[in-house]
Amino acid sequence: MIKVGIVGATGYTGVELLRLLAIHPEVSLHVITSRSDGGLAVSDLFPNLRNHIDLHFSEPDVEELSACDVVFFATPHCVAMSMVPKLLARGTRIIDLSADFRLRDAKQWEQWYNMPHTCPELLAQAVYGLPEVNRKTIRTAQLIAVPGCYPTATQLGFLPLLEQGVIDPIQLIADTKSGVSGAGRKAAVGSLLAEASENMKAYAVAGHRHLPEIEQGLSDVCKQAVSLTFVPHLTPMIRGIHATLYGKLTKSVDLQQLFEQRYANEPFVDVLPAGSHPETRSVRGANVCRIAVHQPQHRDTVVVLSAIDNLVKGASGQAVQNMNIMFGLDESLAINNIATLP
Amino acid sequence: MIKVGIVGATGYTGVELLRLLAIHPEVSLHVITSRSDGGLAVSDLFPNLRNHIDLHFSEPDVEELSACDVVFFATPHCVAMSMVPKLLARGTRIIDLSADFRLRDAKQWEQWYNMPHTCPELLAQAVYGLPEVNRKTIRTAQLIAVPGCYPTATQLGFLPLLEQGVIDPIQLIADTKSGVSGAGRKAAVGSLLAEASENMKAYAVAGHRHLPEIEQGLSDVCKQAVSLTFVPHLTPMIRGIHATLYGKLTKSVDLQQLFEQRYANEPFVDVLPAGSHPETRSVRGANVCRIAVHQPQHRDTVVVLSAIDNLVKGASGQAVQNMNIMFGLDESLAINNIATLP
């Protein structure tokens, strides 16, 4: 059994991690921490977990956490970086769902997150936990930076095209739509049902923190600088990300075949038949990215549609997928559940 | 392995049954029928089932169905009654999610459903599949009538009070609220998002078909006629039933203890701590009924709050629970999953 700790499990990625780990046959939940809700029964905060998880939140404690084989951080940025060095020093492996170790360039990180990075020396060691790209290095990683939700949907959609060099890497556009749970479980007027329901809007068009993360990942793939116009939108639903991706084709190619071949052996990427339109509800609660590729009017713009559940393949499911790989388990263990529809 | 057939799996109780049975370790899905969609791949209709269920819908055929150990009917009323006699005659057990065998009185059935019942002789043999009341008879039943969604939430809420005789059985009120999936997967203007979203209304106040079913069940329990005012409401959400039940107390009693004792050994009824308010999201996708009991202002009206997922404990989950009991399996097998929250 893998002894697991979770730091900061009072948010949405936290409760989703608990839902997945509670039924994982190789996991023993050892400690669940919360600075704000120490002492509270986990199921008092999350009524869906009643009769499934009997633990209480405890104050985060490095001693106790270091007794775990692996510790997940489901925290806002800046929390993981304060504890990770100590835990790594004691041999505990880390799966960080926050943004602390996603960018390799500390200066860039500091510019986008407006604060100093306290352990930049670990950035080179951190493995970007996108199994479809980095499966091999994930196996032996001590520190995983789980990709963000938008970056997962966007990179999986662009990857086949950039790897094969069939689109212009400096004319990329990602028009992305996210459910409101992406804003986290924090009291904010803009996320109220009375504000966000029956409403659609773009936000952060001037610059969103996922932009440098996506550009870094895509640049790695095509071995050259990429330029992405990234426009996120807030959509009136709880879960789900739909990324609509646009690229300028530079070669004629069988796009359907290109995508099917690229993901033929990927357990959690599903390339839909030609002419399809993936729906976010088809992945609700499930650790899968469904993708369709189109070339409207046979013109030179390729359109990729990519749908994930932001809390599963976009966060906690992908984190468990990383854990399964790191500990030599079946990669699908406990995360092969079926989306709930309707 | 239990060889399973499903008749009419193109509706919402059908797809939910498939989601649950697809991961059931003791079930082998043999045949899935649809009169309207014969030949279609199941996963073409329900994209959440892609890579989980490879079967195609076939035309309903008694020969093929009778090769199953058990056949589920997830059909509108009047379909099951036309095939059940033949299947029973060949030894196939039946779990009917429709209303065909829920009422014992054929005349009453015909009055509420406006058509003749074609096999009234089977009504006496049918077992009403509410495990919390009829677990023993379910074990050996050949024909199960799975309770309706409103009846499940309502009966589980009133049961402890009527069994102990602490409320007046002729002054019962059930104010119930259902998500729109309760209306089924059929094209109807009133169920359009543009009609049903941002809207709340009562319907069928003059008389709803679940009224005689509930009154029959409650009368059985308290061995006398009951009188229920039943007001269903359409609520702008996909899944969930919240029943708010009112009874007039005739005795002073520790209500919290009464409920906790009644359901102490029930795996799928969760009595919440005193002062709680169950939320439908806490049971979304899960086969559980969460209940709280209140006595506002210490007056003589008891208020019971009862929440289920109409498609799970209110339909398909309960159907699988019946199957588990009928075949001597662990009652919770494959239906002990955790609700998805948020």
Added chain:
Amino acid sequence: MIKVGIVGATGYTGVELLRLLAIHPEVSLHVITSRSDGGLAVSDLFPNLRNHIDLHFSEPDVEELSACDVVFFATPHCVAMSMVPKLLARGTRIIDLSADFRLRDAKQWEQWYNMPHTCPELLAQAVYGLPEVNRKTIRTAQLIAVPGCYPTATQLGFLPLLEQGVIDPIQLIADTKSGVSGAGRKAAVGSLLAEASENMKAYAVAGHRHLPEIEQGLSDVCKQAVSLTFVPHLTPMIRGIHATLYGKLTKSVDLQQLFEQRYANEPFVDVLPAGSHPETRSVRGANVCRIAVHQPQHRDTVVVLSAIDNLVKGASGQAVQNMNIMFGLDESLAINNIATLP
């Protein structure tokens, strides 16, 4: 022109008041105050008001407010009571949308609101602004307490029955459902879209502050103490209240005629034809209460369905209706708009 001031217009009743008053031909908006957002353009906070209202929020100032003919308070409780005595002393009339002057009994107020009332001497003078009951006294009132949203829907539904003495006043039940805007425009986890959408729950079953307000109003009508079981529910929509009311009939009476006669001359109460079910969307944005009355199965329980928009007939529309009456205008002026559907 009536010179109008609004105190605390940054909430939902505030913005709705502004939407209605902006087009009122007899109103001149003089000052709009906000303690938190002083200096901000009103249309920066509420983008629907761009090009319709050019004012900025200012700090509340008694001098400036007393230059108005009437001041609306769209504030949380306890704000109005701190300013109203000074404004009344200077001859400014008050329409208070908060709860400060709704209860006549100061002790009861203090018990339900957990704080001392700072001007109990004004309670006797305040007029409860339900025009369907108090139209005459509203005309000359200096201080109006606008009814709460649940109390409006509930009282309008019970009034005809209690006035005519056809139901038992100590066996009243109000099962009420509200959209989330009823919780106000304040950051609270429970009101997030990710928490409140796709969810239904009761709340405050042990005791809600609108209970004493409703019981006071209904007791006035039937000249005796009433007893109400009041269960509010949170519904996944922005606007709307649906009250489902239950009474025990003590006389046989033509209920449809009773309601139609009672409200024959009321411009903002619409009694639907027999057999109807009012929908909250039919009153969305409109200052009307739609009511239907049923007697299911011809038994002795009467069921009244009452629907309003909580922000209009349940708050700001009713406030303007009061103003129209107070200033001798056509009662419907500027509030006779049509609900938006779909």
Added chain:
Amino acid sequence: MIKVGIVGATGYTGVELLRLLAIHPEVSLHVITSRSDGGLAVSDLFPNLRNHIDLHFSEPDVEELSACDVVFFATPHCVAMSMVPKLLARGTRIIDLSADFRLRDAKQWEQWYNMPHTCPELLAQAVYGLPEVNRKTIRTAQLIAVPGCYPTATQLGFLPLLEQGVIDPIQLIADTKSGVSGAGRKAAVGSLLAEASENMKAYAVAGHRHLPEIEQGLSDVCKQAVSLTFVPHLTPMIRGIHATLYGKLTKSVDLQQLFEQRYANEPFVDVLPAGSHPETRSVRGANVCRIAVHQPQHRDTVVVLSAIDNLVKGASGQAVQNMNIMFGLDESLAINNIATLP
């Protein structure tokens, strides 16, 4: 008074047209037709219109319609073309909200709508009713083709850029998101709340009928062929369109100033301050298009955000705006109402 007839008022553009015309001071509603609901009271179908519109639907009759000064068609395509020639011959002016007269090229129309056009000779005479482009010709037009919802939001966003020649006209992208009312008030499984809520998807990526309409309009403006990639999405809300538009800049220009100058005198186009993000709720129920322009990272891709209510500025409000212009009235008469928020 303008004598008005409406053909086909049982859909969503119909009820919205009725809401707007019912309060129009210069309009007398003469006849409202419906082939399917002849004889029904309008307010029985649309409960928001109770006490506002007393007419009944009648069978469409050319004699009766030709007694009107103007007839609106709020019908599916192919209905208007069958009656318009007769009405024009009798001097009745036409405002057609359907697609019948939007394309000037009959062959193109037949290709996209899969049927012959029965009066292609009228296409040249029809005026495309986008007041921001064609105000002068609208004044004297006998036959107006009201633009589609997507085309309105998309063209208003691209217009300033193409008129000034600052973007490449053959690299246009429109990523558009619509509420479900855009699919109309017709029973269809895909538009059910249980299907479309909590879901996001693209549709018709291979080709949507609004594509040729938009390309025709934009080509007119920049006097050369344009090429647009157009991807519509279904969004889980009732009303609203958000168009996110991408263009490749070919010149350096002050984009904010460009947009503000272009629309300085337009009553129904609101250019937001630099850095803004328009929300669809800010135009809900209102006849306005709110626009913001961005140049992310100062790169060469311009992003325009354009929000309308699909049923108002995208259909019925724009139709009334056309009528006001045609009959020499104040262009804003009866359509200057404020959006409902929240």
